[in-house]
Amino acid sequence: MKAIVKYGVLAAVLAILLQTFSSSLALGVTLVVWYLLGGKRTLYLIYHTLDRDGRTAVRFIHLLWVNLNAKWRNQSVGDLFLKTADRIPEKTMMVLCHETGEEKMTFKECKEMSCQVARYFLKQGYKKGDVVGLVMENRIDYCCYWIGLSMIGVIPALINSNLRQQSLLHTLTVAKCKAVIFSSELCEAIGEIRPNLPTSMDQFAVDKVAIDGVQDLPGVLKDMSKEALKEKFAGYNDPLIYIYTSGTTGLPKAAILKHSRFLFAVYALFCMTKIRRSDNIYSPLPMYHTAAGAMVTGNAMCEGPTMVTRKKFSAKSFWKDCAEQKVTCAQYIGEIARYLYATPESQYEKQHTIRMMFGNGLRPQIWQQFVDRFKIEQVCEFYGSTEGNCSVGNFSNKVGAVGFVSQLFPFLLPLGIVRVDEDTGEPMRGSDGLAIPCAYGEPGELVGRIDRGHPVRDYHGYADDSSTKKKIMKDVWNKGDMCFRSGDILVMDELGWLYFKDRAGDTFRWKGENVSTMEVEATISQVIGLRDCVVYGVEVPGAEGRAGMAAIPDPERKVDVSQMYTGMVDKLPAYARPIFLRFVDEIDLTATFKLKKRDLQKEGFNPETVKDKMYMMDSKSKTYLPLTQEMYNNIVNGNTRF
Secondary structure, three states: OHHHHHHHHHHHHHHHHHHHOOHHHHHHHHHHHHHHOOOOOHHHHHHHHHHHHHHHHHHHHHHHHHHHHHHHOOOOHHHHHHHHHHHOOOOEEEEEEOOOOEEEEEHHHHHHHHHHHHHHHHHOOOOOOOEEEEEOOOOOOHHHHHHHHHHOOOEEEEOOOOOOHHHHHHHHHHOOOOEEEEOHHHHHHHHHHHHHOOOOOEEEEOOOOOOOOOEEHHHHHOOOOOOOOOOOOOOOOOEEEEEEEOOOOOOOEEEEEEHHHHHHHHHHHHHHOOOOOOOEEEOOOOOOOHHHHHHHHHHHHHHOOEEEEEOOOOHHHHHHHHHHOOOOEEEEEHHHHHHHHHOOOOHHHHOOOOOEEEEEOOOHHHHHHHHHHHOOOEEEEEEOOOOOOOOEEEOOOOOOOOEEOOOOOHHHOOEEEEOEOOOOOOEOEOOOOOEOEOOOOOOEEEEEEOOOOOOOOOOOOEOOHHHHHHOEEEOOOOOOOEEEEEEEEEEEOOOOEEEEEEEOOOEEEEOOEEEEHHHHHHHHHHHHOOOOOEEEEEEOOOOOEEEEEEEEEOOOOOOOHHHHHHHHHHHOOHHHOOOEEEEEOOOOOOOOHHHHHHHHHHHOOOOOOOOOEEEEEEOOOOEEEEOOHHHHHHHHOOOOOO
């Protein structure tokens, strides 16, 4: 209690001083206050982290205030969007860039179409709590469908448009979708699973398609009123959307984003990075992701900056889009930053007006070079997950850090790093039964305390209860407490800076996407008729994340690699297809299975050290080719890119 009082007094003094006086005066007075409150070792922390922690604390308090205000008013995302649309009806809300031009949509146009969607589905008998799947690529009216559905309490499930067959079918059925809405580009994908869809599931197309049993949605929407509904169906604590995440095991899981969590993501970006209502924000990421779908689209909806996007990311067009659309803030993921840095110099990269870029996964190895080449004044690196409560950020241009845990005000965001058993994945515990915290510089799993009802620290879980329970760690710092398990291995230094090390569990990241090894293993077994195989991620020099590699027990060498290539292309999105194959005599599937898997991962794919037969995927010949030492050297030297 004494610590809380001490930190509370310091925070209050600091917040007032930072808003009123200079940083130097704030530092001096705060040091005096801290000394009077009995601080000793913390003088070192104050000297090194006061500016960072103090400014972030003020912004974080603003973030909490905005979210609590929405909670007290029971405001939904739709309520805030309608308020914004009425304030700036003729302002451009979204720009979709094409190779041949652009499409634009004003706030008024988005509001009117969203209201038509809401009225139509309400008229069709859809009610609060029903789920509707959205399967489409980036398009100018994408958000209109999910905003409209959310206005009547229906939960839109934003589905990865790269999924096919079993994975796509699973995402629709696990969320118990009552209907699916899809675009013409996804007709073939939906057609492949239509025979297996429940007969009760309604099917709507947002483009004109000649398919029996599929309703032409634009045709029926044109007769609906464009006026907003007078009745309120959803509030601050209600589910808003489902966004799918691979998690650590199995097929994609539907993470529940309530209005409260969505607004936290929106205002985390708005408050912590000082986004302005006058900004043009560029995000070429898919709208089914939290990064673009919540943080950027949400900021446009709730506060009014203009969102600029593209159907698919193009490194060649990135700076051209930014220059022509007068972009002031741009979003990235690690792969985007790497691709941009690898592109030849362009005239547009010197003409842009970007003052800030934000995102996650900017590799420390190219961070400074990236900033220097493209003249980016501010980089805001985030760490977090769709469903989790472990969100942190680096707003101080600290190269390599994904965020920090305040050493002066730890009560604001109670996060920690704990030791986990590498074989079992379970937390290591002391004699008191509590988790063992990691020392500075020691890698461990990041966890965040769960506080029910809190706008930041709550955990809402997945549509599947069993998946929800797997992400909870109990008895962490105190008996009876609960923490969200991030599933990621991080390291913290003595000043609280956090550095990402690796993903725990059976997931690796490639091409900006999380890949579930269990899902890929199941697909391989289906394609080649083998019961057992192991999939894992291996490091590739110069590439972000880990490339997929499969170890397949095939002592008689009967697997047809060409057939396997066809199966991988047919059944898995590009980022989930294993780049490398390794054929072994057997795989230990006993209790030491995880250890064996980790050994395989450490051995990598160097033919000089791995004596098993290995192959590499080759899209030109449409097969897997034997991996030679020359091919490996080309990869290591950067002559072969992925």
